Amino acid sequence: MENQKQKVVTRFAPSPTGYLHIGGIRTALYAWAYAKKNNGTFILRIEDTDKAREVDGSIDHIIKSLKWLNINWNEGPDIGGPHAPYKQSERLESYKKYAQILIEKGYAYADPYTEEEVEAFRKKADEEKRPFLYRDHRPENPPVWDGTKPLRFKVKDIKSYEWNDLVRGKLSAGPEALDDFILIKSDGYPTYNFAHIIDDLEMDVTHVMRGDEFISSTPKFLSIYEALDIKRPEYATLPPIMGPDGKKKLGKRDGAKDFLEYEKEGYLPSAMLNFLAFIGWSPKGEKEILTSDEFIDLFEIEQIHISGGKYNEEKLDWINKEHIKLLGENELEKYVFAWLPIELQIKKIIPVITERISKFGDIKTMVENGELDFFYKEPVYEASKLIYKDTDKDKTISNLKEVLEIIEKTEEFQFNKDNIKIFLMELADSKENRGQILHPIRFALSGLDKSPDPFILTDILGKKETISRINKAISVLSQEM
RNA sequence: GGCCUUAUCGUCUAACGGUUAGGACAUCGGCUUUUCAAGCCGGUAAUCCGGGUUCGAUUCCCGGUAGGGUCACCA
Numbered sequence: 001m002e003n004q005k006q007k008v009v010t011r012f013a014p015s016p017t018g019y020l021h022i023g024g025i026r027t028a029l030y031a032w033a034y035a036k037k038n039n040g041t042f043i044l045r046i047e048d049t050d051k052a053r054e055v056d057g058s059i060d061h062i063i064k065s066l067k068w069l070n071i072n073w074n075e076g077p078d079i080g081g082p083h084a085p086y087k088q089s090e091r092l093e094s095y096k097k098y099a100q101i102l103i104e105k106g107y108a109y110a111d112p113y114t115e116e117e118v119e120a121f122r123k124k125a126d127e128e129k130r131p132f133l134y135r136d137h138r139p140e141n142p143p144v145w146d147g148t149k150p151l152r153f154k155v156k157d158i159k160s161y162e163w164n165d166l167v168r169g170k171l172s173a174g175p176e177a178l179d180d181f182i183l184i185k186s187d188g189y190p191t192y193n194f195a196h197i198i199d200d201l202e203m204d205v206t207h208v209m210r211g212d213e214f215i216s217s218t219p220k221f222l223s224i225y226e227a228l229d230i231k232r233p234e235y236a237t238l239p240p241i242m243g244p245d246g247k248k249k250l251g252k253r254d255g256a257k258d259f260l261e262y263e264k265e266g267y268l269p270s271a272m273l274n275f276l277a278f279i280g281w282s283p284k285g286e287k288e289i290l291t292s293d294e295f296i297d298l299f300e301i302e303q304i305h306i307s308g309g310k311y312n313e314e315k316l317d318w319i320n321k322e323h324i325k326l327l328g329e330n331e332l333e334k335y336v337f338a339w340l341p342i343e344l345q346i347k348k349i350i351p352v353i354t355e356r357i358s359k360f361g362d363i364k365t366m367v368e369n370g371e372l373d374f375f376y377k378e379p380v381y382e383a384s385k386l387i388y389k390d391t392d393k394d395k396t397i398s399n400l401k402e403v404l405e406i407i408e409k410t411e412e413f414q415f416n417k418d419n420i421k422i423f424l425m426e427l428a429d430s431k432e433n434r435g436q437i438l439h440p441i442r443f444a445l446s447g448l449d450k451s452p453d454p455f456i457l458t459d460i461l462g463k464k465e466t467i468s469r470i471n472k473a474i475s476v477l478s479q480e481m
Numbered sequence: 482g483g484c485c486u487u488a489u490c491g492u493c494u495a496a497c498g499g500u501u502a503g504g505a506c507a508u509c510g511g512c513u514u515u516u517c518a519a520g521c522c523g524g525u526a527a528u529c530c531g532g533g534u535u536c537g538a539u540u541c542c543c544g545g546u547a548g549g550g551u552c553a554c555c556a
Binding site: 014047049053130172182185191192196212213216217239240242248306316319359360389424425433438442443450452454 | 482483484485486487488492493494495503504505506507515516517518519520548549550551552553554555556
């Protein structure tokens with residue numbers, strides 16, 4: 001029945017021409033979320049009709065990227081489904097079938113020219129500063145299509161198109177946008193313009209999420225739908241994502257990185273999903289940290305933005321930090337553990353690090369900058385850094401000597417962070433400010449501007465190492481003469 | 482260049498004719514703590530320009546400007 005609600009079917013249809021970047025994944029995410037939200041079907045389809053641009057291993061890489069984010073599909077090349085196959089290169093029969101229908105209806109004809117000839121037409125038009133239109137050169141008696149020549153769509157009705165887009169509203173294109181375009185290339189493969197329409201039809205796709213680069217070719221699609229007398233899916237045009245300079249749409253050529261790089265950089269998949277969700281969409285209300293389920297629940301096409309913006313990796317770092325806070329103790333430990341160099345995979349240290357990570361979030365930078373090395377390696381630093389604010393070198397040396405005394409007389413059996421804290425705080429409180437005691441210890445032990453507190457440090461390093469590092473600090477200071 | 486399209490703090494955005502133009506990130510300041518962080522609190526900061534329509538425009542219309550997309554046997 002006409003008003004019976006159709007089951008929502010969305011798809012993500014990448015070309016296997018390399019890795020996926022943020023833009024591609026975002027499209028997939030929205031299509032997936034919309035299907036999920038409506039208890040619909042999400043299809044993964046591979047658009048491999050350009051064998052020249054195909055890159056080996058792309059499909060696996062795409063699948064891996066999607067799976068990292070926990071985006072799963074109901075039908076796809078790896079799992080099959082009722083509309084198999086899910087690679088366009090294996091669906092040539094379908095395209096041929098519909099091509100034949102178009103020929104019979106007088107909507108398609110074989111292109112008799114060579115590529116060079118068409119190029120010459122184009123060049124001439126260019127020189128004369130007028131737009132090139134193939135239809136100006138449309139052959140009067142085209143040959144019978146035998147599959148060795150390109151098959152072109154014949155635009156019978158040259159007109160403006162206006163259509164509705166779920167996010168942009170009314171969109172339009174002038175008649176100039178419409179020309180006789182290629183449906184099937186001379187190598188027998190269909191073009192995107194044709195293939196995706198046939199696939200969407202056969203796969204019952206109801207909603208198409210796509211980038212704004214397709215707006216201008218929409219009249220082509222619409223004219224095929226008209227010629228074939230079939231219903232088109234709804235379009236939802238996603239806003240462009242700009243590169244970091246904010247000038248150009250993000251693309252591989254200018255630095256858009258492989259999505260899986262983010263995994264290598266230590267970002268949590270849940271954080272990436274959250275981050276991606278907000279590039280081009282925002283929910284009602286002011287909640288910004290969302291789990292995958294919350295996102296699906298809140299996701300509405302109406303709230304997809306129309307204007308593009310550049311994405312902000314500073315915000316990603318913050319989102320990642322917030323998601324780390326959401327992690328359970330075990331998950332956090334697992335996450336941290338995976339990042340630690342073997343020297344640090346020690347039971348006693350893990351909770352200290354997880355505590356730090358849950359505050360700072362950025363484990364990759366911490367590991368790479370060697371911010372955790374002090375646990376097993378004597379730190380190297382400048383003597384001046386040991387000196388707290390308005391104290392001086394001599395004062396610092398004498399303070400450290402007092403500290404040393406306390407540490408030395410603390411028996412091994414009572415050497416733990418609680419006792420040390422009591423002893424050291426007592427000393428610190430006897431000074432004008434606590435920092436002049438606490439800062440040099442902390443710094444002597446870690447060599448870092450940011451580190452765990454001095455009591456934990458002494459506890460983890462142990463009595464012997466603590467003494468050795470404080471002595472080192474004193475001698476470093478003394479040498480500064 | 483033709484066609485299409487977009488325009489709010491530095492950045493990402495909220496507002497669907499009436500708000501002291503809200504939030505977040507970043508930044509700055511304060512508080513707190515056990516040094517530094519972290520945390521908490523607070524501050525600075527925006528409607529591209531010009532015309533309309535209206536009692537009233539961020540919001541609607543027109544023009545300008547600036548950005549983006551597209552004009553392939555790529556998708």
